[in-house]
Amino acid sequence: EVQLLQSGGGLVQTGGSLRLSCSASGFNFMNFAMTWVRHSPGKGLEWVATISGSSRSTFYTDSVRGRFTISRDNSRKTVSLQMNNLRARDTAIYFCAKELVLRGYSSGWFESWGQGALVTVSS
Amino acid sequence: QSALTQPASVSGSPGQSITISCTGTTSDFDYDFVSWHQHHPGKVPKLIIYEVNNRPSGVSNRFSGSKSGNTASLTISGLQAEDEADYYCCSYTGSKTVVFGGGTKVTVL
Numbered sequence: 001e002v003q004l005l006q007s008g009g010g011l012v013q014t015g016g017s018l019r020l021s022c023s024a025s026g027f028n029f030m031n032f033a034m035t036w037v038r039h040s041p042g043k044g045l046e047w048v049a050t051i052s053g054s055s056r057s058t059f060y061t062d063s064v065r066g067r068f069t070i071s072r073d074n075s076r077k078t079v080s081l082q083m084n085n086l087r088a089r090d091t092a093i094y095f096c097a098k099e100l101v102l103r104g105y106s107s108g109w110f111e112s113w114g115q116g117a118l119v120t121v122s123s
Numbered sequence: 124q125s126a127l128t129q130p131a132s133v134s135g136s137p138g139q140s141i142t143i144s145c146t147g148t149t150s151d152f153d154y155d156f157v158s159w160h161q162h163h164p165g166k167v168p169k170l171i172i173y174e175v176n177n178r179p180s181g182v183s184n185r186f187s188g189s190k191s192g193n194t195a196s197l198t199i200s201g202l203q204a205e206d207e208a209d210y211y212c213c214s215y216t217g218s219k220t221v222v223f224g225g226g227t228k229v230t231v232l
Contacts, residue, residue, distance in 0.1 A: 035221075037168075044126075044226035045160065045168065045211045050219075059219045100173055107156040108213035108221040109173040116167065 009117030022096030145212030156215035
């Protein structure tokens, strides 16, 4: 059974930093691209970033590029999202997600999701 | 990376069929990477359609998808109370990025 267990999140001031982690089990982690998706009441679901299985490629939505960094450790089966220079509009629940099929980038077919972590950015 | 356009809300009575549209640019749907996710507030989203019209194992066959030109659609037939949720379309954009629609709230009357 695929499981994604998230940690991290919390309250941070504008301009601050947070790190989210996602620990995977139940599948061959190194073969699958992993993605972070966020949900906010005003914007709904939003794709944030994807990392290929080998870590060779990373992809970001425009609004976080240069501030967020996605990374993974295949030996520990974890994927992380380092978030710097946080802004109020980054306030959301952040989910890690596993792709349905083997591909070096996201197709948006997220078959498994972590439980979510709330990130609140306050001034 | 503009969001795909969905109606804010759709409603129907139990047993009826409803269709949710998802509109983008023609390039948004150049690939058959359209998917739909169901999201009950406070819970984890769930993939219900991928590759335009395929259902993951365990998903009810009351959910079906289609695509024509720059519009994708999700149809829920035999509407049930448990179908009341938010629904998001999603598409690969061709530049290794993904875009979601704004979401549609489905209400079962």
